[in-house]
Amino acid sequence: ILNVEQSPQSLHVQEGDSTNFTCSFPSSNFYALHWYRWETAKSPEALFVMTLNGDEKKKGRISATLNTKEGYSYLYIKGSQPEDSATYLCACTGTASKLTFGTGTRLQVTL
């Protein structure tokens, strides 16, 4: 059973601030790490999937890194905008194909 933890639980930043949050997972039996963005009243949307230690992915102002040896991933948002407000979920797959989700980091960006 994978135990995926995310921190912080919630975050409140001003427009223009850069921010980051953490996803921790057991490094044994690791297969892939997914990041999803989940806006209120919508469904989760995939941001990144990473598998290799040292992987870095980027999409616009959002980027993510992966350390499989120590079991963590960081998600970075540069110059936060109000439309970045959402819950950011990470999820891991182990040797089975199913995703185990963390409880998410709720980000609120205000003007």
Next chain:
Amino acid sequence: DARVTQTPRDKVTEMGQEVTMRCQPILGHNTVFWYRQTMMQGLELLAYFRNRAPLDDSGMPKDRFSAEMPDATLATLKIQPSEPRDSAVYFCASGPSGGTDTQYFGPGTRLTVL
């Protein structure tokens, strides 16, 4: 733009009634997942299928929940009898194969059991 569809979007029912939720995965995807969103546990996996075969339903209360894929274009999640504690948003997701592949989520079914 291919999407996962779910019906109904909202369902209000009374305790003891049967509830059936339906999901149409993206054409060509061979894995289908059912998740439940709860306040306490975030997104919990209930069941998943690959090539229509159930691979894991350990997250599902077996006495009242059942999940099936009658064909490649339809997945169902049934609750019988429903209870107030089943109230939640149920998401279906599909993907090309699972594992490293991205899962695409449907809009969810909001279930309220009175």
